[in-house]
Amino acid sequence: MRRDNIRNVAIVAHVDHGKTTLVDAMLWQSGLFRENQAVRERVMDNLDLEREKGITIMAKNTSINYGSVKINVVDTPGHADFGGEVERTLSMVEGALLLVDASEGPLPQTRFVLQKVLEKRLPIVTVINKIDRPDRRPGEVLDEIYSLLIDLDADDGQLEFPVLYANAKAGLAFKTLAEALDPNPKNQPSLKPLFESIVANIPAPIGDPAAPAQFLATNLEYSDYLGRLCVGPLRAGSLKAGQEVALLKNGVVTLKAPLKAIFTFEGLARVETSTVEAGDIVALAGLPEAYIGDTVADPINPKALPPVVVDEPTIVMEFSVNSSPLAGREGTILTSRQIRARLEKEALFNVSIRVTVDPAGSGETFQVGARGELQLAVLVETMRREGFELTLGPPKIIVKEIDGRPHEPLELAVLDLPEEYVGVVAEKMTARKGRVVKLANHGSGRVRLEVQIPTRGLFGYRGQFMTDTRGLGLFNAIAQGYAPYSGEFKGRANGSLVADRQGVAVAYALYHLQPRGSIFVNPSDPVYPGLIVGENSRPEDIWVNPCKEKKLTNIRASGSDEALRLIPPRRLSLEEAIEYLREDEVLEVTPKATRLRKKNPRP
Numbered sequence: 001m002r003r004d005n006i007r008n009v010a011i012v013a014h015v016d017h018g019k020t021t022l023v024d025a026m027l028w029q030s031g032l033f034r035e036n037q038a039v040r041e042r043v044m045d046n047l048d049l050e051r052e053k054g055i056t057i058m059a060k061n062t063s064i065n066y067g068s069v070k071i072n073v074v075d076t077p078g079h080a081d082f083g084g085e086v087e088r089t090l091s092m093v094e095g096a097l098l099l100v101d102a103s104e105g106p107l108p109q110t111r112f113v114l115q116k117v118l119e120k121r122l123p124i125v126t127v128i129n130k131i132d133r134p135d136r137r138p139g140e141v142l143d144e145i146y147s148l149l150i151d152l153d154a155d156d157g158q159l160e161f162p163v164l165y166a167n168a169k170a171g172l173a174f175k176t177l178a179e180a181l182d183p184n185p186k187n188q189p190s191l192k193p194l195f196e197s198i199v200a201n202i203p204a205p206i207g208d209p210a211a212p213a214q215f216l217a218t219n220l221e222y223s224d225y226l227g228r229l230c231v232g233p234l235r236a237g238s239l240k241a242g243q244e245v246a247l248l249k250n251g252v253v254t255l256k257a258p259l260k261a262i263f264t265f266e267g268l269a270r271v272e273t274s275t276v277e278a279g280d281i282v283a284l285a286g287l288p289e290a291y292i293g294d295t296v297a298d299p300i301n302p303k304a305l306p307p308v309v310v311d312e313p314t315i316v317m318e319f320s321v322n323s324s325p326l327a328g329r330e331g332t333i334l335t336s337r338q339i340r341a342r343l344e345k346e347a348l349f350n351v352s353i354r355v356t357v358d359p360a361g362s363g364e365t366f367q368v369g370a371r372g373e374l375q376l377a378v379l380v381e382t383m384r385r386e387g388f389e390l391t392l393g394p395p396k397i398i399v400k401e402i403d404g405r406p407h408e409p410l411e412l413a414v415l416d417l418p419e420e421y422v423g424v425v426a427e428k429m430t431a432r433k434g435r436v437v438k439l440a441n442h443g444s445g446r447v448r449l450e451v452q453i454p455t456r457g458l459f460g461y462r463g464q465f466m467t468d469t470r471g472l473g474l475f476n477a478i479a480q481g482y483a484p485y486s487g488e489f490k491g492r493a494n495g496s497l498v499a500d501r502q503g504v505a506v507a508y509a510l511y512h513l514q515p516r517g518s519i520f521v522n523p524s525d526p527v528y529p530g531l532i533v534g535e536n537s538r539p540e541d542i543w544v545n546p547c548k549e550k551k552l553t554n555i556r557a558s559g560s561d562e563a564l565r566l567i568p569p570r571r572l573s574l575e576e577a578i579e580y581l582r583e584d585e586v587l588e589v590t591p592k593a594t595r596l597r598k599k600n601p602r603p
Helices: 019-029 048-053 080-092 108-119 138-151 177-181 192-201 336-349 373-385 419-431 461-468 507-516 574-580
Strands: 006-013 060-066 069-075 095-101 124-129 163-167 172-174 214-216 219-223 227-236 238-240 244-249 252-258 261-266 269-273 275-277 281-285 295-297 315-320 354-357 365-370 390-392 400-402 405-418 435-441 446-454 474-484 496-499 517-519 532-536 542-544 585-589 594-598
Touching: 006 019, 006 080, 006 108, 006 192, 019 060, 019 069, 019 095, 019 192, 060 192, 060 261, 069 080, 069 192, 080 108, 080 219, 080 227, 080 373, 095 108, 095 138, 095 192, 108 138, 108 474, 124 138, 124 192, 138 177, 163 177, 163 192, 172 177, 172 192, 261 275, 315 336, 315 373, 336 354, 336 365, 365 373, 373 390, 373 574, 373 585, 405 419, 419 435, 419 446, 419 461, 446 474, 461 474, 461 574, 496 594, 507 517, 507 532, 507 542, 532 594, 574 585, 574 594
Parallel strands: 006 069, 006 095, 095 124, 124 163, 496 542
Antiparallel strands: 060 069, 163 172, 214 227, 214 295, 219 227, 227 281, 238 275, 244 252, 244 295, 261 269, 261 281, 315 365, 315 390, 354 365, 390 585, 400 405, 405 446, 405 474, 435 446, 496 532, 517 532, 585 594
8 A cells, every 4th residue: 555645765965065944944845944944954954063063973753744745864973884774764665866966967975875876776856056156067967967877887767767957945946947046036946856856756655554554764853752773664454552573683573562652743743642654754752772774573573674784894903991081170981880881882873883892902902994084083083072092003904805805995086176286186195005097178178087005005195185176176985895915105204293291282392393394283282102292294104302492501591582483283183084994003192182192102
């Protein structure tokens, strides 16, 4: 049976192509908010880190009423590191809105999400967004989308998709390019063509309300009053509040319990209801042991649904207790037991994270696998805000043995940069075992490079790329599977300035260290043996004394005692610090600071 009054759709795109902004406009035009109601921008990005970084990290769902049809919309992350969120989200829906920037066109994450959509045989509605950009090229972008679909082996049915042109920020959508570019439209433009296209082209969910219940947990939320909530699609049957259900893990019944409450989604709110039928996206309370990928089913005839499957991690980092001389001064959660419990909890909620105890360690070191440095940086930033102190090792690739040979993860890096910097960037990428596979120049003064490069070749390069392009380059990358190990290559070109004693950094000492490179610390910052206080302008490490004070004498000379002028220190963000690490270095993370240091505190 088809639920013709429901549509379940995910919005997928590359980062910063306008997904969350489009959801904002859809919510406004659905009549959810009052005309004078104060609503912040990107209302779906409700995590502090999401608003600070300007990206979506966790997939979230809402609902919109268009006429008699309820449209459940799932907003997904656009960054490749959070691809696991996209993969589990696509198991909730029957179709996808594919957003593509009218100027940038398809980028690496566009390819990733589109590939996952095609694998699940989901129909798509393509929206070419930001049609108001002066450098728009909608015709070429549409051709690139078709080329991408053909490259991904789409069949004839998948190549037949509706195309809309939109300005998500202004809340406008058009069926044709001529209407989108018309400065004097005949009718008042709105998102009505988008709503109509979703209803017409996204199939209604199928489910037999008389069959045994089957619900797939694809997301977890929390209620202060009811505890854990399982969010996901009800594939078959119906559920009532108070009804006993069975929880299945890997096809085995592990728990039978009554449902405390059932919620559906209306706008941004969860609304409690007494009963739900197959086809809707709902939230269930009363199953404290449920996790993502579990099935909630009829206790008499329990049948498991296929679990959520995501790609494996490609990099791993070492998490351990903070062992520096400053340990325990700035954080409140310090022990390995607490760190382990927090990481295991994260692995249950985040399906693309893997946590194992380091077999070579003492049980106090944990290997955390993820898709990329940004995903790990978000986890670490969340932990430090919770009061954790910990030490991080440098990121390492996960090597696989295939046909008796070691293989390493390979990535496709897409670089958009001014054409005058192509030479230096191509040279740096080649030195890191990269291979340029495509170069496109659209005649706008900017060039797009596509480079196949080992994942480890990108460690520490993003900051160098921004320096080489004077901050004008755009860098994106996505995993492309595994390739034979390509041999060793030189990593970071610069050495470190390392403190040789404990104390407090002094302006006099830092002033005389400035000619040797860039400084990372301020005067009065605490230092200890092994702490990296700066980057050397040469390849080797230098052990320095940042605590040296000026000797007092009776002699005063004109000009010798003027105020010292220090260059502002170079402050590395958490992601930059993770990328910066060498093999013999670690990163100390506390709620108040991040500090680079050597593993061995003495030269």
